[in-house]
Amino acid sequence: xxxxxQAAQEHAHPTTGTYxxxxxxxxxxxxxxxxxxxxxxxxxxxxxVLLILSGAKFALVVMFYMxxxxxxxxxxxxxxxxxxxxxxVIVALLFLFGSFxxxxxxxxx
Numbered sequence: 001x002x003x004x005x006q007a008a009q010e011h012a013h014p015t016t017g018t019y020x021x022x023x024x025x026x027x028x029x030x031x032x033x034x035x036x037x038x039x040x041x042x043x044x045x046x047x048x049v050l051l052i053l054s055g056a057k058f059a060l061v062v063m064f065y066m067x068x069x070x071x072x073x074x075x076x077x078x079x080x081x082x083x084x085x086x087x088x089v090i091v092a093l094l095f096l097f098g099s100f101x102x103x104x105x106x107x108x109x
Contacts, residue, residue, distance in 0.1 A: 012070070013067065013070065014064060014069075018064065019064065019065075022060055022064045022065075025060060026057055026060060026061070029053050029056060029057050030057070032053060033050055033053050033054070036049050036050065036053070037050070047090075047094055048091070048094070051087060051090060051091070055083060055087060058083060059080075059083075062076075062079050066079075
C-alpha cells in the first residue's frame with residue numbers, strides 16, 4: 001500500500017450513516033435537555049445537568065461535524081481545553097453565587 005492510499009485510509013471521513021446517527025444522538029440529547037428543564041425534581045441540579053448535556057453535544061459536533069476526530073490531536077486539545085476551563089469557571093460561579101450548593105444537593109437526595 002503506498003503512502004497516499006494509507007493516508008487516505010487513516011483520514012477517511014465518516015459515512016452519511018454516521019452523520020445521521022450523530023444527528024439522532026444530538027436530537028435525543030436536546031430532547032432530554034428540554035425534558036430536564038420541565039421536571040421539577042431536577043430544579044436543584046438543573047444547571048449542572050444542562051452543562052453536562054451541552055458539553056456532550058459540543059464534543060459530538062466538534063468530533064464529527066468539524067472533523068476533529070480525524071485531525072491532529074493538537075486541534076482536539078485546542079477545542080477541549082477551553083471547554084474544560086469554561087465548565088470549571090461556570091461551576092465555580094454557581095457555587096460562589098449560591099445557585100448550586102452542597103446543601104441543595106443533600107436536600108434533594
